Amino acid sequence: xxxxxxxxxxxxxxxxxxxxxxxxxxxxxxxxxxxxxxxxxxxxxxxxxxxxxxxxxxxxxxxxxxxxxxxxxxxxxxxxxxxxxxxxxxxxxxxxxxxxxxxxxxxxxxxxxxxxxxxxxxxxxxxxxxxxxxxxxxxxxxxxxxxxxxxxxxxxxxxxxxxxxxxxxxxxxxxxxxxxxxxxxxxxxxxxxxxxxxxxxxxxxxxxxxxxxxxxx
Amino acid sequence: xxxxxxxxxxxxxxxxxxxxxxxxxxxxxxxxxxxxxxxxxxxxxxxxxxxxxxxxxxxxxxxxxxxxxxxxxxxxxxxxxxxxxxxxxxxxxxxxxxxxxxxxxxxxxxxxxxxxxxxxxxxxxxxxxxxxxxxxxxxxxxxxxxxxxxxxxxxxxxxxxxxxxxxxxxxxxxxxxxxxxxxxxxxxxxxxxxxxxxxxxxxxxxxxxxxxxxxxxxxxxxxxxxxxxxxxxxxxxxxxxxxxxxxxxxxxxxxxxxxxxxxxxxxxxxxxxxxxxxxxxxxxxxxxxxxxxxxxxxxxxxxxxxxxxxxxxxxxxxxxxxxxxxxxxxxxxxx
Numbered sequence: 001x002x003x004x005x006x007x008x009x010x011x012x013x014x015x016x017x018x019x020x021x022x023x024x025x026x027x028x029x030x031x032x033x034x035x036x037x038x039x040x041x042x043x044x045x046x047x048x049x050x051x052x053x054x055x056x057x058x059x060x061x062x063x064x065x066x067x068x069x070x071x072x073x074x075x076x077x078x079x080x081x082x083x084x085x086x087x088x089x090x091x092x093x094x095x096x097x098x099x100x101x102x103x104x105x106x107x108x109x110x111x112x113x114x115x116x117x118x119x120x121x122x123x124x125x126x127x128x129x130x131x132x133x134x135x136x137x138x139x140x141x142x143x144x145x146x147x148x149x150x151x152x153x154x155x156x157x158x159x160x161x162x163x164x165x166x167x168x169x170x171x172x173x174x175x176x177x178x179x180x181x182x183x184x185x186x187x188x189x190x191x192x193x194x195x196x197x198x199x200x201x202x203x204x205x206x207x208x209x210x211x212x213x214x215x216x217x
Numbered sequence: 218x219x220x221x222x223x224x225x226x227x228x229x230x231x232x233x234x235x236x237x238x239x240x241x242x243x244x245x246x247x248x249x250x251x252x253x254x255x256x257x258x259x260x261x262x263x264x265x266x267x268x269x270x271x272x273x274x275x276x277x278x279x280x281x282x283x284x285x286x287x288x289x290x291x292x293x294x295x296x297x298x299x300x301x302x303x304x305x306x307x308x309x310x311x312x313x314x315x316x317x318x319x320x321x322x323x324x325x326x327x328x329x330x331x332x333x334x335x336x337x338x339x340x341x342x343x344x345x346x347x348x349x350x351x352x353x354x355x356x357x358x359x360x361x362x363x364x365x366x367x368x369x370x371x372x373x374x375x376x377x378x379x380x381x382x383x384x385x386x387x388x389x390x391x392x393x394x395x396x397x398x399x400x401x402x403x404x405x406x407x408x409x410x411x412x413x414x415x416x417x418x419x420x421x422x423x424x425x426x427x428x429x430x431x432x433x434x435x436x437x438x439x440x441x442x443x444x445x446x447x448x449x450x451x452x453x454x455x456x457x458x459x460x461x462x463x464x465x466x467x468x469x470x471x472x473x474x475x476x477x478x479x480x481x482x483x484x485x486x487x488x489x490x491x492x493x494x495x496x497x498x499x500x501x502x503x504x505x506x507x508x509x510x511x512x513x514x515x516x517x518x519x520x521x522x523x524x525x526x527x528x529x530x531x532x533x534x535x536x537x538x539x540x541x542x543x544x545x546x547x548x549x550x551x552x
Contacts, residue, residue: 005375007383015390055371056433080374080382081420083430084445085438104416107385107409109393133446 002036002047002059003078004028012046012106019113028052030062037066037073044097044120049079049086060086067093076119078103082129091208099125099164114169124164124204131162134211149191157184162207239267261311265304272300287337294333298326352530356464359528363464370427378419385412427467436466440473440491447489448481449506455493461500465551468525469493469502472533475518476504476545484508487542500549505542512537519545 001016001023003009013023025036029052037045045066051058063075074097077090087100099119105127106112115125135147135158150158153174160170171181185203189195194206246260276296283289305319388409395402423429431439437455444451460466473491480489487508494501512519514535522545526533531549 005379005383008379008386011383011386011390015386018390050374050429050433055375080378081424081429083442085430085434085442088445103382104385104413106382107389107413109389112389 001025002027002029002033002045002051002062004048004051008103008106015106015109015112016116021113021116030058033059033062034066034069037070041070042073044074044076044116046076046078046116048103049077049083057086060089064089064093073097074119074122075099076101076116076125078106082127082133084130084133087126087130096124097122100130101125101127102129115164118164118166124208126163126208128159128163131159131211134162134208135159146192150188154184154188154191157181158188158207161185161188161203162211164204236271239271243267265307265311268307269300269304272303273297276300287340291333291337295330298330301326355528356530359464360462363462363467366467367427367432367463370423370429370432373419373423373426374429378416378423381412381416381419385409385416388412428470431466431470432463435460436469437493439466439470440493443470443474443477444491447477449477449485450488451477452488452490453493454490457493457495461551465500465529465549468529468531468549469500469547471525472502472522472545472547473504475522479512479518480504480506480508480543483512484543495551496548498551500551502547502549503544505544507542509540510537510542511539512543522547 001009001013003012003026006028009026009028013026016023024040024042027033027036033045033047036042045063047059047063049057049059051062059077059079063077066073067075071094075090076099077086078101079086080103082100082102090098090100097119099115101112101115105115119125135155147155147158156174157170160173165173167178167181167185171178174181189206192207192210194210243260243264246263250256250258250260276299277293280289280293280296283292302319302323305322309315309317309319388405392402392405392409395405428439428442430442435457437453437457440455441453444453461469477489477491480487484506487506489504489506492501492503492505512535514537519533519535523533526547526549529549531547533545533547535543535545537543
């Protein structure tokens with residue numbers, strides 16, 4: 001757990017501990033992250049983007065370096081702002097076990113803990129603002145027409161898939177049955193002409209690849 | 218612009234009212250001279266008579282191009298002196314040469330010009346010193362402003378925003394523990410949602426002041442970020458091997474941001490291309506789109522950008538041709 005704001009860091013550590021997630025070490029800068037990762041070999045690193053001494057993008061750089069040294073390490077980045085450049089770099093570094101969430105999402109305790117567990121298990125967690133930026137990009141390119149063919153409910157489902165949610169989580173969020181979600185999902189994959197997969201993770205990758213590929217980036 | 222229009226009017230009036238009759242009269246005189254035996258070429262004196270006011274007119278026009286005040290007065294004296302010297306030399310030559318008497322007006326006018334120049338020199342020097350001083354303090358003030366804005370953005374991020382995030386987290390944990398008291402839990406959730414909205418507002422505010430990615434990664438990354446947020450398709454071409462002064466980065470960033478906003482607003486179906494490169498010590502930024510064109514360079518957003526760029530001694534031009542798209546081009550010195 002790497003965060004330079006002590007109040008927030010200790011709060012998150014307490015929150016994770018209360019919910020049965022062991023925090024093996026804490027640090028407040030980029031080199032600290034690398035030290036912990038090398039020494040403790042954790043399942044997951046949670047880190048802020050802006051860290052001392054430069055308070056720029058040290059967290060992202062350190063996370064990418066940690067990932068390079070330990071490809072099996074899952075990374076969850078917490079940031080005060082959504083930055084397409086950073087999420088792009090993070091996703092490019094390997095799409096299994098990565099997450100990028102706005103810091104205030106820690107206040108939605110259940111959802112946050114779901115995200116932490118999902119990323120630690122090799123899944124994806126993208127902030128809903130990251131996803132809506134990705135989807136908004138589509139309006140200008142070839143993907144726009146295909147996305148426009150989705151119903152509002154299907155579109156909502158697509159956003160939740162891109163955030164990395166499982167069918168069960170999507171059903172909970174949208175207050176519908178699991179069967180209804182499965183129907184939306186198969187409609188989406190048919191309309192966007194994506195290879196269907198029952199594996200949650202492969203499904204996220206397909207959707208993200210689709211959004212990124214059609215985004216003109 | 219009104220000056221320019223005035224000049225055009227004057228020119229056409231003089232051309233129409235003076236030059237045409239001049240040439241007609243001269244032609245007539247030459248014909249009369251030829252018809253009366255083509256002896257001594259006296260029409261040249263009439264030509265000289267026409268040439269003097271014409272020369273004076275050009276001299277005054279040239280002097281009027283100088284900025285108003287001392288330098289215009291000096292230029293006027295110099296140009297009129299040149300016309301007078303040329304006139305006297307012509308008269309001397311046309312009257313058969315001989316003893317070079319034009320030397321006297323030449324020396325007289327030259328001395329007057331020299332005296333005027335000597336008189337002007339100290340005030341010109343003072344002016345130069347003042348201009349240097351103003352240039353220096355202005356760029357200093359702009360630098361200070363740019364780094365102050367970045368500091369404010371960072372303070373918002375590390376101060377108020379961080380505290381609010383910690384607050385929402387505590388509220389979130391409290392809400393979890395109040396699962397058995399739905400009424401209290403609802404109150405806490407409301408408080409948490411309010412705090413989250415405040416975080417969002419602070420974030421938007423901070424981004425408007427100084428976008429984080431600009432401070433963190435520099436201009437090209439910030440432009441790429443703008444491109445990926447834009448609702449039109451944007452291609453970014455550019456590489457800078459070092460960071461530029463914050464004030465230049467910020468001005469260039471807002472030129473690109475405003476231009477891309479304009480493309481999205483006025484040419485939603487178009488695609489755009491942003492190029493960023495250094496030409497010596499000058500940063501050149503160009504935003505070109507293939508939209509319908511016809512943008513008004515005096516439009517509110519563009520005027521603001523122009524002022525911002527000119528405050529840094531840069532230049533901003535907008536070329537917008539109907540059906541050919543719009544190009545916004547800015548050059549910023551980065552010393």
